[in-house]
Amino acid sequence: MKIRDFGLETFFEKYEFTAPYLLTQSDCETMSTKEILALEPGSEEEYLNLRLGYSETWGDPELREIIAGLYKTMSKEDVFVIHGAQEGIFAYMNVMLDEGDHMIAQFPNYQAAYEVANSVPGASYSKWMVKDNGSGWYVDFDELEALIQPNTKLIAVNTPDNPTGYTMTNAEIQKLIDICRKHDLYLFSDEVYKGVELDGEKRDWVADHYEKAVSLGVMSKAYGLAGLRVGWIVSKDHDILKKMARYKNYLSICDSVPSEYLTKIALKHSDEILEKTRKLIQKHVEIGNEFFARHGDLFENKPPMAGPVAFHKLKIDMPVADFCQLAVDKKGVLLLPATIYEVDEQYFRMGYGRANFPEALAKFEEFLYEEGFAK
Ligand SMILES: Cc1ncc(COP(=O)(O)O)c(C=O)c1O
Known part of the structure; x- marks a missing residue:
């Protein structure tokens, strides 16, 4: 069977492990094997002996x-x-x-x-x-x-x-x-x-x-x-x-x-891991809301109802794919333009689940000022 390239994964192939500020990821902050094993006393020995x-x-x-x-x-x-x-x-x-x-x-x-x-x-x-x-x-x-x-x-x-x-x-x-x-x-x-x-x-x-x-x-x-x-x-x-x-x-x-x-x-x-993730996303959404309030002339804010991703709207008169390209080229900030989703409108995906969200968002804001989008 023949199938078209997977647009999103092909795009990520280029940037996911090279761009320093991943502001679009859909996975939440991860854990190490050691941290998981620490949740259940005695499991480390069992894990090491798995066939x-x-x-x-x-x-x-x-x-x-x-x-x-x-x-x-x-x-x-x-x-x-x-x-x-x-x-x-x-x-x-x-x-x-x-x-x-x-x-x-x-x-x-x-x-x-x-x-x-x-x-x-x-x-x-x-x-x-x-x-x-x-x-x-x-x-x-x-x-x-x-x-x-x-x-x-x-x-x-x-x-x-x-x-x-x-x-x-x-x-x-x-x-x-x-x-x-x-x-x-x-x-x-x-x-x-x-x-x-x-x-x-x-x-x-x-x-x-x-x-x-x-x-x-x-x-x-x-x-x-x-x-x-x-x-x-x-x-x-x-x-x-x-x-x-x-x-x-x-x-x-x-x-x-x-x-x-x-x-x-x-x-x-499950409950404790999900609660930790939920709190992290909630905190980041609040930081995001403040960011969007500062830049209401540039974006329409559409905070997520659930999960780590949101699809915000760019109000700048420039194709969203070009805007996202500029952000990654100039500042290493990765965003996903709507074109990746075969949507011909000015949306871009932002991810709130990673621990370095505040740092990545700050870089994005720097980009807005340096490129003259924000005054
Ligand atoms: C809606 C949706 N379904 C499925 C997947 C695939 O998930 P996995 O990486 O576990 O294969 C993704 C990954 O981004 C997704 O967003």
């Missing part, structure tokens, strides 16, 4: 049990462990989309969610736009329903959303499920940013409420543990999980034993 053979394609049974415990209605059998969220999206879309199928993808979105539809002959997708209300983002469920065609098979949502930072309320999740039920559609719910809601309402996992839904979770984002490459797909639809497991045999085959071990520890301490 490094193949592991189970479906994931370590104890890990599956722990993941099921994050949900209200799930058991170990409903959990399929994957090698990073990316593998889950790619496998799901490949096993679900057949020739002639139509899907609807929330948009803008992580490219993997809709790109497979471009590669399956005769398959297609429609964009369900997350919309700007001036100070934030919202979705329109009437518009979603209007996009449904006779051959629509599934809807792919991303909540909390990358890049807008928009997240559905629990009432909206219910509305979405009602539409899927009414039209008998599958639902792919990418929830990799779940766990760091900033408005005080803890969101439900979508798969807990709809038997044709899968929920995608991962250690990469809110937990800051992208290097583990551990994610999961949870669903009551075991037929989908089985098909994905067969597909995984052509991808990673199984996950890494040390990563699964460390994930078990991190998830046993």
